[in-house]
Amino acid sequence: MPHDTKRFLTNSKSSKILTEIINQLEDCEEFVISVAFVTLGGVICILETLRQLNAQGVKGKILTGCYLNFTEPKALEKLMEFDNIELKVLSDDNFHAKGFFFRNKDSWRIILGSSNLTQSALTVNNEWNLLFETSNNDSITEQILAEFDYLFAKAEYARDIIQEYSQIYQQISSDIASYRSNDTKISPNKVQQDALENLDQLRQQGKNKALIISATGTGKTFLSAFDVAKVKPKRCLFIVHRTNIAIKAKETFEKVIRDKTLGLYTGEVKDPADYLFATVQTLKTPKTLASFETNEFDYIIVDEVHHAEAQSYKKVLSHFKPKFLLGMTATPERSDNADIFKLFDYNIAYEIRLHQALEYNFLCPFHYFAIEDFYLESEQVFAKDFSKLISDQRVEHIIDKANFYGYSGKSRSALMFVSNVDEAVQLATKLSQRGIKAKALSSQDSERVRQETIGELESGLLEIIVTVDIFNEGIDIPCVNQVILLRPTQSAIVYIQQLGRGLRKYKSKDFVVILDFIANYNNNFLIPVALSGDNSYDKDELKKFVVSPNNYLAGESTITFSNIAKEIIYKNIQKTNFSQLKNIKKDYVQLKKELGRVPRLVDFQEYNFISPEVILSTKDTYYDILLAFKESVVSLNQRQYNIIKFISREFTPAKRLYEILILEELLKSKTMSKTYLEKVLRNSLGDFDIISFANALEHLSLKIFTVNAGRADYEPLISMDEQEIRLLISDAIDESRFLYEQIKDLIEYNKLVYFQKYNLNKSHGLSLYAKYSKKEIAYLFNQDYANGGVNLAGYRSFEDKVLLFMTFDENKKFDTYDNKFLSKQTFSYYSKKGKTLGDRLENALSQNRYKSYVFARVNKDNSYIYLGIVAKCLVAKEIIAEKKFVEYIFELEKPLTNEIWHYFKAVYKTKI
Numbered sequence: 001m002p003h004d005t006k007r008f009l010t011n012s013k014s015s016k017i018l019t020e021i022i023n024q025l026e027d028c029e030e031f032v033i034s035v036a037f038v039t040l041g042g043v044i045c046i047l048e049t050l051r052q053l054n055a056q057g058v059k060g061k062i063l064t065g066c067y068l069n070f071t072e073p074k075a076l077e078k079l080m081e082f083d084n085i086e087l088k089v090l091s092d093d094n095f096h097a098k099g100f101f102f103r104n105k106d107s108w109r110i111i112l113g114s115s116n117l118t119q120s121a122l123t124v125n126n127e128w129n130l131l132f133e134t135s136n137n138d139s140i141t142e143q144i145l146a147e148f149d150y151l152f153a154k155a156e157y158a159r160d161i162i163q164e165y166s167q168i169y170q171q172i173s174s175d176i177a178s179y180r181s182n183d184t185k186i187s188p189n190k191v192q193q194d195a196l197e198n199l200d201q202l203r204q205q206g207k208n209k210a211l212i213i214s215a216t217g218t219g220k221t222f223l224s225a226f227d228v229a230k231v232k233p234k235r236c237l238f239i240v241h242r243t244n245i246a247i248k249a250k251e252t253f254e255k256v257i258r259d260k261t262l263g264l265y266t267g268e269v270k271d272p273a274d275y276l277f278a279t280v281q282t283l284k285t286p287k288t289l290a291s292f293e294t295n296e297f298d299y300i301i302v303d304e305v306h307h308a309e310a311q312s313y314k315k316v317l318s319h320f321k322p323k324f325l326l327g328m329t330a331t332p333e334r335s336d337n338a339d340i341f342k343l344f345d346y347n348i349a350y351e352i353r354l355h356q357a358l359e360y361n362f363l364c365p366f367h368y369f370a371i372e373d374f375y376l377e378s379e380q381v382f383a384k385d386f387s388k389l390i391s392d393q394r395v396e397h398i399i400d401k402a403n404f405y406g407y408s409g410k411s412r413s414a415l416m417f418v419s420n421v422d423e424a425v426q427l428a429t430k431l432s433q434r435g436i437k438a439k440a441l442s443s444q445d446s447e448r449v450r451q452e453t454i455g456e457l458e459s460g461l462l463e464i465i466v467t468v469d470i471f472n473e474g475i476d477i478p479c480v481n482q483v484i485l486l487r488p489t490q491s492a493i494v495y496i497q498q499l500g501r502g503l504r505k506y507k508s509k510d511f512v513v514i515l516d517f518i519a520n521y522n523n524n525f526l527i528p529v530a531l532s533g534d535n536s537y538d539k540d541e542l543k544k545f546v547v548s549p550n551n552y553l554a555g556e557s558t559i560t561f562s563n564i565a566k567e568i569i570y571k572n573i574q575k576t577n578f579s580q581l582k583n584i585k586k587d588y589v590q591l592k593k594e595l596g597r598v599p600r601l602v603d604f605q606e607y608n609f610i611s612p613e614v615i616l617s618t619k620d621t622y623y624d625i626l627l628a629f630k631e632s633v634v635s636l637n638q639r640q641y642n643i644i645k646f647i648s649r650e651f652t653p654a655k656r657l658y659e660i661l662i663l664e665e666l667l668k669s670k671t672m673s674k675t676y677l678e679k680v681l682r683n684s685l686g687d688f689d690i691i692s693f694a695n696a697l698e699h700l701s702l703k704i705f706t707v708n709a710g711r712a713d714y715e716p717l718i719s720m721d722e723q724e725i726r727l728l729i730s731d732a733i734d735e736s737r738f739l740y741e742q743i744k745d746l747i748e749y750n751k752l753v754y755f756q757k758y759n760l761n762k763s764h765g766l767s768l769y770a771k772y773s774k775k776e777i778a779y780l781f782n783q784d785y786a787n788g789g790v791n792l793a794g795y796r797s798f799e800d801k802v803l804l805f806m807t808f809d810e811n812k813k814f815d816t817y818d819n820k821f822l823s824k825q826t827f828s829y830y831s832k833k834g835k836t837l838g839d840r841l842e843n844a845l846s847q848n849r850y851k852s853y854v855f856a857r858v859n860k861d862n863s864y865i866y867l868g869i870v871a872k873c874l875v876a877k878e879i880i881a882e883k884k885f886v887e888y889i890f891e892l893e894k895p896l897t898n899e900i901w902h903y904f905k906a907v908y909k910t911k912i
Contacts, residue, residue, distance in 0.1 A: 009111065009129040011122075015898075017115055017129060018045055018122035018558065019550050021100055023898055024109055025049045028102035031060040033117065034148055036096045037070035038062075040408065041119030041511050041556070043078050044367045047405060048560040054084045061086045063152050064117070065095040066165060073166040075117075076158045078406065088155035089165070095151070099144065108141050109133050119365060119511065123556045186255050191360060192223045195350035199227055199326075202347055209325040211305070211344040213332055213351040216500035218362045220328045221249050224301045225256040228275070231324070233298035236260075236275040239283065239316065240303045243267070243447050244454070246277040248476050249303065253277075284312040289319045298323045305329045306340055330500070331493045332594075339593045346596050354496055355533045359554035363503040365511045366557045369405055370527065370565040373397070373486075373517040389419070390426040398427075398484070399434060401515060407481040408510045413457050414464040414482035415471055417498050427486075428466040438464040472497045478506040482513045488521035492530035499530075511556070518565040524572035531559055535587070536611035537578040540771060540862065540903075546570055547902040570906065579618040581628060584610055588629060598631055602749035605756070612749055613653055621648045623742060634738035639715070643729055644742050646714045650699070654750035655758050655776045657685060658696030664747050666718065666727040667740070674725055687765065695782040697725070704784045763868045763893070764853070769900050771863040777803065777855065794832060797841050797850060804829060804890075805864065806856040808904065817879070817887070821904060824895040826874065827854075831886035836878055842886050846876030854892065856904065865900070869893050 009017050025031060026049060043050075053060065062079060064071050066089055079087050100111040113129025115121040134141040188196060195212060202210050214220045228236055238253070240246045243266045250262055253275065263271025265278035276297075282288060300320055305327030307313055317325075325344070332340045341348075357363050374397035375381075375388045388394065407414070416438075418424050424440040431438035439462055441453050450470070456462040458479050465471075472494055480502040489495050502512035518524065528545045529535060532552050545552055546569050549559035561569065577583075587610040591599045594607070601612050601622045612622075619625050621644050626633050636644070651659045661681055665672065682688045698704045702716040719726045733740045761768040766780060778784070783798065795804045806819040806829070821827045835842045844850050848870070855864035875889035896904075 006132045007130075009113070009131055010127055011124055013554070014551055016123050016550050017111075017127060019548065019898055020131065021111065021122065022046060022049050022550075023902070024100070024102040024111070025053060028104050028109075029058060030103040031058070032099075032101040032103075032145070032148060033060070033062045034097045034099045034101075034151070035063075035115075035117045036065050036067060036098060038064045038075045038079075038117040039070075039072045039119065039510075040075040040078060040406070041365070041367070042117035042122060043075045044406070044511065044513065045119050045122050045558050047078070047367075048369060048371075048562060050079075050082055050085070051404075052563070054082050057084065059084050059086075061088075061148075061152060062117075063088050063090060063148065063155055065090045065092065067093050067095065069165075069169050069172050071165075073162060073169050074406075076162055076165075080158055080162070081404075087158040088152055089158050089161055090151060090155040091161075092154075097147075097151070099148075101145070101148075103136075106136050107133055108136065108138075108145075110141070110144065112144075119367075119556045119558070123550075123558065186222070188223070188226050189219070189360075189362070191350070191352055191362070192219060192226060195223055196227055196230065198349040200230075202349060203231075203324065207345065207347050208323060209344045210327070210347045210349040211332070211341065212326065212328045212349055213353075214328065214330060215352055215354045215357040215363070216330045216497065217364070217503040217505070218352055218357045220330075221252045221303070222256065224326060224328060225253045227326070228253070228299055228301075229257050231299060233323070234274070235297045236299045236301070237297040237320070237322075238275070238277045238301045238303065239280055239313075240277070241280050241307055242475075243279055244451055244475065245303060246279055250277040280307075280312045280316055283316045289315065292320070294319060294321045296320065299326070300324075301326045301328065303328050305343075306332055308340060308343055331497065333493050333590055341594050342596060346594075353533065354500070355554055358557055361555060363555075364505045364509055365555060366499070366503060366514050367405075367511055368499070368514040368516065368531065368557070368559045370516045370518050370559075370561040370569070371401055371405075372562060372564040372568070373519040376519050376564075376568070378520045378522065386422070389423050390430065392430070395427065395430045395434070398486070398517070399431070399436065401517075402482065402484060405513050405515055407513050409479075409481050409508045411460055412463045412482055413460075413477075413479040414484060415477070415480055415498075415501050416464050416466045416484040417471075417487055418466060418468060419487040421468055423486075424466040424468055428464070431464060431466070436464060437462050438466055441465050441467045441470065443468070443470050469494075471501055475501070476504060477501065478504040479509070480504075480512065481506075481509050482515070485514070485516040488519070489523050489526045489530070492526045492535075495526060495530040516565075518568050520568060521572075524569045525576050527569060528573070533608075535608050537583070537614050538611050539573055539578070540865070542573050543570060543858075543906075544899050544903045546573070547906050548899040551899060566906070578610070579614050581618060581625075584615055584618060584625065585629060588625075598626070598633075600745045600748075602745055602752055605749055605752050612753070616648055616652060620645050621742075622745070634736065636736065636739060638713075640732050640736055640739045642713045642715065643717070643732060643739065644746065646717065647743065647746050652746060652750055653758075654754045655770070655772060656692065656696075656780055657751065657754050658692050659699055660747055660750045660754075661685070662696055662700060662725070663717065663743070664751075666725065667733075667743065667747075670727040670730045672725055673723060674720065677725055687762070689765075691782050692780075695779070699779070763866075764851070766853070766866045768866060768868055768894070769897065770866055772855065772866055773863045777864065795829075795841075795845075797844075800850060802841070802845065802850040802852040804852050804854045804870070806854070807860055808856065808858050809860075817881075817885075821896075821901075822889065824901045825892050827890055827892070829888045829890055830879075831888070833883040833885050835886055836884050837876060837886055845888060846873050846886070848872050852890070854890075858904070867892060867896065867900070 009020055011017055062085055079085055098113060098115055102109045111129050111131050113127060115127045115129055121127055199210055212220060212223065238249050240249060246264055246266060250264060253262055260275050261273040262275045263273030265276040265282060267282050297320060300322040302308060306329045308317065327344050374394040418427060421442045421444065424442060428438040428440040439453050441450060453465060454477055457465055457477065483499060483502045485498060499514055525542060528542045532545045534541055546561060546566055553559060588599060591603060591607060591609050595603060604610060604612050615625060623636060623644060654660050661684055662677065665677055665680055678693060681693060697720055700718045701720055702714060717729055719728050758767045758770050795802055817830050819829050831842050837843050837846055852870035854867040854870060856867055857864045870890045871893040872891050873888055874891050877887055879885055879887050
C-alpha cells in the first residue's frame with residue numbers, strides 16, 4: 001500500500017479535516033458515512049461537493065443518530081434533497097461510530113476517528129482521525145462494512161421519522177434558548193482588553209488621538225464604550241454619518257455606561273445629555289457648531305473615520321478641541337486620497353482584520369459559495385443589455401441557488417447586492433411575484449424608509465432587501481443569515497464590507513451563507529485576493545487558493561468554488577497583468593499613507609502589500625519605481641545605478657542567503673578575512689555549505705556569468721584572494737548615503753523573504769513547493785547558468801544529481817507520452833527521443849543511482865515549483881515509436897500536499 005494513503009488527520013492552522021473529506025468525495029465512485037450526529041453547518045460545508053456527486057450519479061449512504069437530539073432536523077432535510085444519498089437515522093443511545101468511506105475501483109479509502117459531520121468538527125475542533133487505504137477484499141474492510149450494513153439495516157429512513165423528530169428537537173431548542181437568554185453580562189474580550197491597554201499607554205505618552213482599525217462585527221462600538229467608561233469624560237461626542245448608526249451606538253453605550261445621560265443629536269432629535277450621539281450632517285451647520293464651545297467635549301469618537309476628509313467632517317473636527325480624539329474604521333484604505341493615518345498622527349491603538357477576527361471566533365462563521373451566474377457575460381455586455389440582469393431565467397436561477405444553499409435559522413433574512421437601482425427595483429418586484437417577500441432599498445430612499453425596511457427584515461415581514469451600496473458600511477443588522485452578491489467586484493475592500501454584513505453573531509444564527517454569482521467580470525481576481533487576505537498578487541498563490549481555499553481560512557468558515565466559477569476565476573488570474581505600474585502605485589500610495597514616509601521595498605513584504613517580486617518584474621530596480629512615481633529622491637549616477645541593478649536582478653528575491661550575507665558583512669567592515677567571513681555565515685546559516693559559499697564569492701566577484709546579455713554593465717562588487725575579501729564599491733557608497741540605504745533595503749528585504757518563504761519545509765537544500773526560476777535553480781546547485789554552462793530543460797545530470805523538469809501547458813490536451821502525475825506520489829516521465837536503457841544516464845535513472853530533484857510548472861512563462869526528490873523508480877521500460885525512448889514511473893519521497901496536488905490537477909481538466 002503506498003504510504004501516502006496512511007495519514008493522521010487533525011485540524012490545524014494549515015490544514016482542515018474538511019479539505020481531506022472533500023478531496024476524497026471528489027475522487028470516489030461510492031461513499032459511506034457513519035456519524036453520531038450531523039448539523040446543517042456540517043452539511044453546508046460539503047454541500048457543493050454533494051451536488052456535484054449527485055449530478056455525476058455517484059451513490060452514497062449516510063447513517064447518523066439522534067442521541068441527545070444533537071442531530072439537526074434541517075440537516076436531515078437538506079440531505080434528503082439528494083437522490084443519490086440513502087439516509088438513515090439510528091435511535092440507539094450507544095451509537096457513536098464515526099467513519100468516512102470512499103470506494104474507488106477496487107480499493108477503499110477510510111477515515112476513522114472522532115469527527116462528526118458538524119462545521120466545528122470538520123474545521124476547528126481538536127479531532128483525531130486516521131486515513132488509510134485497503135482493498136475491497138481486505139478483511140478489515142469487510143469487517144467494517146459488514147458492521148455498517150448491520151447498523152444501517154436496523155436504522156430507520158430519515159423521511160419516516162423527520163416529522164416526529166423535528167417536533168422533539170424544536171421543544172428542546174426552545175428550552176436551551178430560554179436558558180441562554182439569561183446571560184446578560186457584558187465585559188471586554190481579550191482583543192478589546194489589549195486595545196484598551198494600548199489606548200491607556202498612548203494617553204500616558206501624551207498622545208491626544210488614536211486610530212482603531214477593526215473588522216466589521218468585532219465590537220468597535222463596545223470598545224469605545226469601554227474606553228469612555230474607563231476615562232470618565234465629563235462630556236462625550238460620538239459622530240456618525242447616519243441616524244440609524246447613531247441610534248445603535250447609543251443603545252450599545254447604554255449597556256456599558258449607567259452613570260451618565262445619553263442622548264441623540266440629529267436632524268429630528270436634539271436631546272440634552274452628557275454624552276451625545278450625533279450625525280455629521282446635523283453638526284456641520286454654522287449655527288449648530290456656534291452653539292458648542294470648542295472645548296465642549298472632552299472625548300470625541302468618530303465612527304467610520306475613513307470619511308473624515310470629507311468637507312462636512314473637516315468642518316466639525318476643525319471646530320472642536322477635545323482632550324482625546326478616537327477614530328474607528330474597518331477600512332482606512334477607503335479614504336481615497338485622504339490620509340487618515342496622518343490625521344491621527346500614525347497612532348494606531350489596535351488593528352484586527354477579518355482573518356484574525358475569524359481566528360479569535362469574534363464573528364459568525366460564514367460558508368461562501370462562488371457559483372456561476374445564469375449568463376456568463378462581462379460587465380460591458382450587461383451594461384448594453386440590461387434585460388439579461390432581470391430576465392425570468394436569471395431570477396429563477398437566483399431563487400433556485402438561494403434556496404438550495406439555504407441559511408441558518410427559522411427564516412431567511414437576506415441582503416442582495418446588485419449593480420444599479422433599476423436592477424434592484426426590478427429584481428425585488430420579480431422576487432415578490434414569486435412569493436419571496438423582497439424590497440429594493442437605495443440611497444434615494446429616506447432615512448425613515450431605510451429604518452422601516454430594516455425593521456421589516458428583522459421582524460420577519462421581509463425575506464430579502466435588494467440594495468446597491470448603502471449597506472457597505474456602518475449598518476448593523478445581526479439577523480442577516482444570507483448575503484447574495486450579484487455584482488462585479490470592483491474593490492477587495494468593498495467586497496469584504498458587503499460579505500461582512502452577515503458576520504455579526506446572533507442568537508438564532510450558527511452561520512451565514514454567502515452566495516457570489518460569478519460571470520466573466522474583469523476583476524474576478526479580486527475575489528481570491530479579498531478572501532485569502534493575501535495582497536501580494538502572486539498569481540501562483542492566488543491559483544492555489546482557488547483550487548484549495550479552506551486551509552487558508554481560520555475558524556469554522558468555509559469557501560467553495562463551483563467548477564465553472566473556479567475555471568472563470570482561474571483564467572482571469574492568468575490573463576491579468578498585476579505588474580502594471582497603476583496597480584503598484586495603488587498599493588504604494590496606500591502604504592505611504594500608513595507609514596507616513598516613502599516606503600522601502602522591505603515594507604511591502606512586511607506589511608502584506610503587493611509583492612516586491614511583482615514590483616521588480618516591472619522595473620529593473622526599486623529606484624526606477626520611485627522615479628516613475630515622481631518621488632524626490634537623490635539621483636544615482638550610472639555606476640551607482642548598475643550596483644543596485646546587479647543586486648536586484650541577480651540575487652532578489654533571495655532563494656539562498658550567501659550573497660546577501662556576504663554583502664551585509666562587508667558593508668560593516670569593508671575588508672575581512674575569508675576565514676572570519678566563513679565563520680559568520682556558518683553561525684547565521686544552519687545548513688552552511690562550503691561549495692555554495694565559494695560559488696557566492698564567484699558571483700559577487702564576477703568570476704562567473706560575465707558575458708550574458710544585459711550584464712555587460714555590471715562590475716565586481718568584491719575582490720578576493722586566498723586570505724582576504726574586499727568590498728570594491730565602498731567609494732561609490734561613500735559618495736551616496738542614498739545608495740547605501742538602497743543596498744540595505746535590498747538586504748533587509750531578501751533576508752525577510754528568505755526566512756518567510758524559502759527557508760521553510762526544507763527538503764535536500766530547497767524549500768518544498770517554493771518557486772524557482774531556471775537561473776535560481778542553477779545558483780542553488782552551484783552551476784554557472786549565465787555563461788551557458790547549464791541547459792536546464794528536460795533532465796540534466798551533474799556530479800551525483802539529476803534535475804528533472806516538467807512543464808504542463810494548460811491550453812494543450814495531454815498526449816499519451818506526456819509527463820503527468822498518476823497520484824499524489826507517482827508520476828510518469830519520458831526520456832529524450834532516441835534514448836534507451838542502454839544509455840548511461842537513462843540506465844542510471846532506472847537504477848536510482850542519482851539523487852533526482854523534481855521541478856514542475858504550469859506554462860512556460862512561470863517559475864518551477866520544487867516537488868522534492870525521487871524515492872525510487874517503479875517502472876522503466878523502452879517504448880518503440882518513431883524513435884525509441886524510455887518511459888519511467890517515479891515515486892516521490894513525499895506525497896504532494898492536497899493544495900499542490902489540486903493546483904496541478906486543475907490543469908488536466910479531468911480526473912487523474
